[in-house]
Amino acid sequence: MTDLEQQALERIEKRRRRPVRFADDTITMAHGAGGKATQALVAGMIAPAFADATLAELDDGARIELGDTELVLTTDSFVVRPLRFPGGSIGALAVNGTVNDLAVCGARPTALAVALVLEEGLDANVLSGEIDAMAAAARVAGVRLVTGDTKVVERGKADGMYVTTTGVGMLDRRAALARRDLRPGDRILLSGPVGDHGTAILLARGELDLEADVVSDTAPLWPVADALLGAAGSELRAMRDATRGGVATVLNELAAAAGVGIVVDEAAVPVRPAVQGACEILGIDPMYVANEGRLVAVVAPSVADAALDAVRALPAGSGAALIGRVGDEPAGMVLVRTAFGGTRIMDMLVGDPLPRIC
Amino acid sequence: MTDLEQQALERIEKRRRRPVRFADDTITMAHGAGGKATQALVAGMIAPAFADATLAELDDGARIELGDTELVLTTDSFVVRPLRFPGGSIGALAVNGTVNDLAVCGARPTALAVALVLEEGLDANVLSGEIDAMAAAARVAGVRLVTGDTKVVERGKADGMYVTTTGVGMLDRRAALARRDLRPGDRILLSGPVGDHGTAILLARGELDLEADVVSDTAPLWPVADALLGAAGSELRAMRDATRGGVATVLNELAAAAGVGIVVDEAAVPVRPAVQGACEILGIDPMYVANEGRLVAVVAPSVADAALDAVRALPAGSGAALIGRVGDEPAGMVLVRTAFGGTRIMDMLVGDPLPRIC
Numbered sequence: 156m157t158d159l160e161q162q163a164l165e166r167i168e169k170r171r172r173r174p175v176r177f178a179d180d181t182i183t184m185a186h187g188a189g190g191k192a193t194q195a196l197v198a199g200m201i202a203p204a205f206a207d208a209t210l211a212e213l214d215d216g217a218r219i220e221l222g223d224t225e226l227v228l229t230t231d232s233f234v235v236r237p238l239r240f241p242g243g244s245i246g247a248l249a250v251n252g253t254v255n256d257l258a259v260c261g262a263r264p265t266a267l268a269v270a271l272v273l274e275e276g277l278d279a280n281v282l283s284g285e286i287d288a289m290a291a292a293a294r295v296a297g298v299r300l301v302t303g304d305t306k307v308v309e310r311g312k313a314d315g316m317y318v319t320t321t322g323v324g325m326l327d328r329r330a331a332l333a334r335r336d337l338r339p340g341d342r343i344l345l346s347g348p349v350g351d352h353g354t355a356i357l358l359a360r361g362e363l364d365l366e367a368d369v370v371s372d373t374a375p376l377w378p379v380a381d382a383l384l385g386a387a388g389s390e391l392r393a394m395r396d397a398t399r400g401g402v403a404t405v406l407n408e409l410a411a412a413a414g415v416g417i418v419v420d421e422a423a424v425p426v427r428p429a430v431q432g433a434c435e436i437l438g439i440d441p442m443y444v445a446n447e448g449r450l451v452a453v454v455a456p457s458v459a460d461a462a463l464d465a466v467r468a469l470p471a472g473s474g475a476a477l478i479g480r481v482g483d484e485p486a487g488m489v490l491v492r493t494a495f496g497g498t499r500i501m502d503m504l505v506g507d508p509l510p511r512i513c
Numbered sequence: 514m515t516d517l518e519q520q521a522l523e524r525i526e527k528r529r530r531r532p533v534r535f536a537d538d539t540i541t542m543a544h545g546a547g548g549k550a551t552q553a554l555v556a557g558m559i560a561p562a563f564a565d566a567t568l569a570e571l572d573d574g575a576r577i578e579l580g581d582t583e584l585v586l587t588t589d590s591f592v593v594r595p596l597r598f599p600g601g602s603i604g605a606l607a608v609n610g611t612v613n614d615l616a617v618c619g620a621r622p623t624a625l626a627v628a629l630v631l632e633e634g635l636d637a638n639v640l641s642g643e644i645d646a647m648a649a650a651a652r653v654a655g656v657r658l659v660t661g662d663t664k665v666v667e668r669g670k671a672d673g674m675y676v677t678t679t680g681v682g683m684l685d686r687r688a689a690l691a692r693r694d695l696r697p698g699d700r701i702l703l704s705g706p707v708g709d710h711g712t713a714i715l716l717a718r719g720e721l722d723l724e725a726d727v728v729s730d731t732a733p734l735w736p737v738a739d740a741l742l743g744a745a746g747s748e749l750r751a752m753r754d755a756t757r758g759g760v761a762t763v764l765n766e767l768a769a770a771a772g773v774g775i776v777v778d779e780a781a782v783p784v785r786p787a788v789q790g791a792c793e794i795l796g797i798d799p800m801y802v803a804n805e806g807r808l809v810a811v812v813a814p815s816v817a818d819a820a821l822d823a824v825r826a827l828p829a830g831s832g833a834a835l836i837g838r839v840g841d842e843p844a845g846m847v848l849v850r851t852a853f854g855g856t857r858i859m860d861m862l863v864g865d866p867l868p869r870i871c
Contacts, residue, residue, distance in 0.1 A: 177637070179637055180636070180637055181633075181634050181635060181636055181637055182631045182632070182633060182634065182635040182637065182640060182665055183633060183634075183665070184633055184665050184667070185665075186631065186663065186665050187631065187663060187664045187665025187666075188665075193663060196663060197661075197663065200637075200640070200641055200644060201644055201661060201663070204641075204644045204645055204647075204648045205644075205647075205648055205651075205658040205661075206648065216660055217624070217626070217659035217660035219623065219624050219659060219681060221579070221582045221584055221623065221681070221683055222580075222581060222582040222683065223580060223581050223582065224579045224580040224581065224582040226579055226584075226681075228624060228626050228659060228660055228679075228681055229626065229660055230626035230627070230628045230660060230661060230662050230677070230679055231628060231662045232628040232629070232630050232662055232664045232677060233664075234630060234664045234666050265577065265579065266575070266577050266586060268575070268586050268587065268588035268679050269563075269588070270588045270589060270590040270677045270679070271590070272590050272592060272630070272675055272677075273540045273544065273545065274540070275539075275540060275541060275542055276539050276540065276541075277539060277540040278538070278539060279535070279537055279538055279539055279540065279558075282540060282558070283558055283562075286558060286559055286562045286563075287562055289562075289563070290562045290563055290564065293563075300563040301575035301577060301586060302574055302575035302586055302587055302588060303555075303559065303563075303588060304588050304589045304590055304677075305544065305545060305551060305554060305555065305559070306545045306590045306591075306592045306869075306871075307540055307541070307542050307543075307544050307545025307546075307868075308545075308592050308671075308672065308675075308869065309542070309868075309869075311669065312670070312671060312672055313666075313670060313671060314666070314670055317630055317666075317675065319588070319590060319628045319630075319662075319677035319679075321586075321588055321626050321628070321677075321679035323577060323579070323584075323586055323681065325579055325580065510665075510667075511664075511666065511667075
């Protein structure tokens with residue numbers, strides 16, 4: 156690392172030690188992007204008011220003990236546009252997204268609640284198509300859609316429909332996942348190529364003058380999580396699905412929570428050529444582009460190869476790779492070792508280059 | 514009953530026996546009003562696709578067995594405008610509304626998930642106020658806000674904010690509530706005056722050129738449900754909170770589910786004078802106006818007085834009354850006995866006279 160890099164690291168580290176404050180006057184698109192602004196909103200305003208230890212950990216879901224059962228609860232609103240895109244639609248995304256939040260909490264998805272906010276004038280066939288898409292996705296994921304709600308707002312007050320899904324799952328006891336538990340030497344496993352979903356959405360919007368055959372990776376991740384729990388057991392430290400903010404943001408959150416450093420081997424990260432090409436035209440790094448069927452897992456080195464084999468044996472994990480490792484330092488940060496042997500800092504997502512991708 | 518009334522009854526009964534179909538081309542405000550159009554959408558499109566027995570019962574929540582625990586899951590989106598109104602705001606409403614859906618399912622509210630859809634440009638102080646309102650309402654209701662999500666949509670694509678709350682509760686075993694279980698002779702208990710919430714919202718919008726001191730009744734109903742479970746035990750047949758569509762719609766749903774008739778004594782229904790006055794000016798019946806802190810309970814005649822005393826002993830139930838009784842016929846319908854000794858049919862809400870009241 157050069158002196159300049161070292162100085163940059165120290166500045167970032169100093170800033171990170173400050174308590175998170177929310178200091179903006181109004182809400183901007185960046186507050187919904189899943190990166191730094193979202194973190195400031197959640198950690199600086201919402202979590203302190205709700206004052207719940209579970210929420211304060213800012214995981215994808217919360218553990219709740221009810222009687223003898225330990226369950227996980229998670230919720231997500233979906234506002235993607237357009238409603239339909241290559242590889243999926245808002246209905247499929249809403250089911251898979253919540254199933255995946257349960258899966259990466261180590262909970263077997265059981266039941267979903269669906270709340271719809273519909274725009275007056277929405278074509279009934281469009282709605283019916285999304286209801287069918289939700290039912291189909293739920294069947295594939297093995298969850299039941301058990302309850303729901305429907306509201307309608309006036310023309311112009313929503314983009315066709317917004318969908319909020321909330322999932323309940325049973326905590327799997329094979330591992331005690333905790334993002335604080337990352338240890339030096341642990342390996343970073345990524346379940347497949349990055350950036351497919353966000354790129355597919357951008358192409359579907361026609362904002363890029365580009366034709367490319369990219370489809371969303373939206374898919375349920377419980378089979379991948381299940382395989383990891385089986386192969387790594389208690390040596391599975393943490394799982395995250397890399398949605399808004401992409402793999403880069405997830406790795407930063409993990410590094411910050413555990414106070415460890417993470418080094419990513421850029422050459423090992425799978426990216427489809429069409430995604431790489433679109434990202435180059437846009438000037439964005441695919442590591443920041445949202446995925447809807449990819450997880451990042453941290454495993455002990457002793458089980459890393461077995462975990463990779465178990466994930467690769469699944470259709471949803473055939474493109475999996477070990478992309479990096481956990482080190483002692485720089486604490487709370489992610490570095491990338493480039494193909495040319497250099498090193499650079501990979502920070503959390505800042506701003507919102509790709510709004511409303513989920 | 515006159516011959517004309519008898520003929521009207523037969524026509525309605527014939528129509529009700531037809532399977533519910535959804536036949537509209539587009540979504541209208543009425544589909545979100547909680548009355549007939551909402552029922553057609555849910556029973557005619559959504560429930561068949563989701564194909565789940567629990568959902569098909571169209572209760573306010575779904576029972577889920579997880580291990581040895583029986584829990585209830587319920588979800589609701591809130592799109593009320595304005596965001597703040599006399600007696601409450603969208604944040605308080607979102608917490609109480611979901612707490613109340615759990616309560617009337619006979620479940621002690623335990624945990625809530627909160628999903629926010631924010632409009633770009635929303636004043637951060639407004640958001641912060643609603644976060645605090647949710648935290649305060651949760652403290653009063655005794656539930657924890659355990660997890661959440663935040664999305665942002667562009668200016669004009671939402672009315673400031675929409676809030677979706679999803680609740681988990683533990684099923685209370687003192688009663689086995691089932692709306693099908695209504696029996697002739699059962700009494701109808703209403704926990705307080707009707708129409709406060711919907712009227713307060715209308716007045717807050719300034720659409721009525723009217724000044725009246727009406728505040729929303731938004732409040733958690735678990736204490737009322739708890740008192741009813743204690744006083745009536747297994748003789749408590751069913752509970753419903755009378756939100757969209759009002760008490761009239763809830764009674765129709767109960768009568769239809771059980772195949773019984775319900776007769777309401779109009780003079781026994783508590784209505785505040787200011788609410789009565791506003792409804793007369795609007796030409797609407799307060800029985801169709803939304804409440805956010807009132808429940809309707811059906812109890813066996815033997816425990817009706819004890820149940821009423823138990824509810825009246827609570828601050829939230831001081832205005833409670835027994836307002837009617839269950840009979841054999843007309844099956845699936847609700848009749849009102851007027852103060853003048855006449856009888857009329859009280860059907861479900863049709864259309865949406867008061868949009869976006871929750």
